[in-house]
Amino acid sequence: MSLPSSLTDFSLAEARDAVHAKKVSSKELATAFVKAIADARPLNAFVTETPEKALEMAVASDVRIAHGEARPLEGLPLAIKDLFCTKGVKTTAGSHILGNFIPPYESTVTQNLWDAGAVMLGKTNMDEFAMGSSNETSYHGPVFNPWRARNSNQNLVPGGSSGGSAAAVAGNLCLAATGTDTGGSIRQPAAVTGTVGIKPTYGRCSRWGIVAFASSLDQAGPMTRTVRDSAILLKHMASVDPKDSTSVDVPVPDYEADLERGVKGLRIGIPKEYRIDGMPPEIEQLWQKGIDWLKAQGAEIVDVSLPHTKYALPTYYIVAPAEASSNLARYDGVRYGHRAEGAEDIVDLYEKSRAEGFGKEVQRRIMIGTYVLSSGYYDAYYARAQKIRTLILRDFTEVYEKVDVLLTPATPGPAFGIGEKTADPVSMYLNDVFTVTVNLAGLPGIAVPAGLTENGLPLGLQFIGKAFDEATLFRAARAIETAANFTAKPAHWWRAA
Numbered sequence: 447m448s449l450p451s452s453l454t455d456f457s458l459a460e461a462r463d464a465v466h467a468k469k470v471s472s473k474e475l476a477t478a479f480v481k482a483i484a485d486a487r488p489l490n491a492f493v494t495e496t497p498e499k500a501l502e503m504a505v506a507s508d509v510r511i512a513h514g515e516a517r518p519l520e521g522l523p524l525a526i527k528d529l530f531c532t533k534g535v536k537t538t539a540g541s542h543i544l545g546n547f548i549p550p551y552e553s554t555v556t557q558n559l560w561d562a563g564a565v566m567l568g569k570t571n572m573d574e575f576a577m578g579s580s581n582e583t584s585y586h587g588p589v590f591n592p593w594r595a596r597n598s599n600q601n602l603v604p605g606g607s608s609g610g611s612a613a614a615v616a617g618n619l620c621l622a623a624t625g626t627d628t629g630g631s632i633r634q635p636a637a638v639t640g641t642v643g644i645k646p647t648y649g650r651c652s653r654w655g656i657v658a659f660a661s662s663l664d665q666a667g668p669m670t671r672t673v674r675d676s677a678i679l680l681k682h683m684a685s686v687d688p689k690d691s692t693s694v695d696v697p698v699p700d701y702e703a704d705l706e707r708g709v710k711g712l713r714i715g716i717p718k719e720y721r722i723d724g725m726p727p728e729i730e731q732l733w734q735k736g737i738d739w740l741k742a743q744g745a746e747i748v749d750v751s752l753p754h755t756k757y758a759l760p761t762y763y764i765v766a767p768a769e770a771s772s773n774l775a776r777y778d779g780v781r782y783g784h785r786a787e788g789a790e791d792i793v794d795l796y797e798k799s800r801a802e803g804f805g806k807e808v809q810r811r812i813m814i815g816t817y818v819l820s821s822g823y824y825d826a827y828y829a830r831a832q833k834i835r836t837l838i839l840r841d842f843t844e845v846y847e848k849v850d851v852l853l854t855p856a857t858p859g860p861a862f863g864i865g866e867k868t869a870d871p872v873s874m875y876l877n878d879v880f881t882v883t884v885n886l887a888g889l890p891g892i893a894v895p896a897g898l899t900e901n902g903l904p905l906g907l908q909f910i911g912k913a914f915d916e917a918t919l920f921r922a923a924r925a926i927e928t929a930a931n932f933t934a935k936p937a938h939w940w941r942a943a
């Protein structure tokens with residue numbers, strides 16, 4: 447194995463093998479990433495850096511390795527989206543209302559990672575309460591995409607809501623990161639930063655200890671530089687959990703072992719409804735390229751139809767705000783987080799704390815959610831949206847009698863400029879046109895880098911799988927990764943910034 451010259455260029459798999467073979471110590475790795483993070487502050491990818499914790503965990507890992515007690519992710523430094531509660535480490539969900547909230551408990555997913563030996567580098571920036579597609583709704587300010595268009599100094603968004611994690615992975619500030627995806631927040635930022643992101647099947651990972659946005663849609667997943675790394679990390683994030691009754695007790699396969707099986711004989715569906723009006727030719731061409739690559743590797747391509755796809759975005763923007771308005775009712779200025787000064791009575795305290803603590807996009811969602819759940823409108827909006835959700839799932843169930851997996855674009859375009867879409871929420875919501883359907887149906891979806899635009903910005907393709915069949919997604923994504931041979935890297939402009 448020829449290793450990269452810089453430790454921060456290692457893939458998770460390379461680092462794992464090097465650490466296990468004692469070619470590199472965990473402390474060396476952690477030290478390199480702590481420095482890379484400090485050098486990359488202009489990206490604003492991290493809201494909390496935990497260098498002392500990283501070094502302490504790394505040293506403990508090196509002791510274990512020396513004693514021959516290495517666990518599967520021993521000594522591998524990761525970044526954690528600030529939506530995961532981390533014991534003793536500030537967790538803000540990108541919001542002012544959580545203030546300096548320091549959880550007295552650890553989320554199940556992060557606990558699983560630490561139990562597997564991983565090392566924490568810090569908490570990554572994100573859209574407030576995971577609401578957004580550009581990381582611009584964060585109370586901590588926007589994150590800058592490590593990528594810029596060729597010959598341009600314009601700062602671009604890294605996608606959202608897991609924008610900090612995506613930037614940290616793309617900028618080599620960690621070996622890998624965790625994200626969460628309610629309507630696309632892992633896959634969309636992965637696609638626009640040239641990284642790999644998988645939203646597992648609903649119930650694959652425990653949601654316990656993850657700040658809730660829309661509980662029937664939320665799911666955690668890995669964000670990595672390679673498909674192999676994604677397969678490795680999901681294995682150690684996933685688990686059934688008595689603390690989350692929606693987590694599912696199904697075996698977690700060894701995804702990595704299956705990775706190179708290829709796509710020969712795999713039936714791959716191409717849903718015609720994903721060819722939307724006004725889709726840029728670059729996206730259309732990339733999709734066709736993906737089809738050609740898979741065909742060349744022996745897959746069978748099948749044209750399919752998912753007729754209710756066109757209702758997915760409006761359905762999502764009823765269901766998600768409805769659940770959010772209920773989940774966010776707990777932030778009242780009394781129990782934790784931000785409390786307004788000078789309130790006259792308890793109602794005034796609620797109102798002032800919430801008005802000061804929540805940003806505009808979150809307030810907009812709470813208002814939409816409250817409206818669609820209100821007694822006069824419940825049947826017209828929320829109840830109907832639930833019915834359409836059932837029809838969307840039925841589309842998939844029917845199609846999966848004919849195909850094993852679906853191939854679609856991941857996003858309707860590349861990364862856009864900071865501030866470009868903030869004034870128009872609907873144009874922002876359109877970013878999720880290819881991803882929200884997957885959450886509504888509870889299915890797994892993976893975004894994999896597949897090419898560059900004419901201006902040199904990354905674009906991704908998405909595979910959508912059957913429930914709990916992430917293994918096929920990894921195999922298929924690996925086939926695209928091999929064919930696309932995506933080796934482009936962002937120029938490290940922030941080092942000079």
Ligand code: GLN
Pocket residue numbers: 576577578579606607626627628629630631632659766878
């Ligand atoms: N962009 C979508 C939204 O704002 C999805 C966010 C997410 O997946 N958390 O709701």
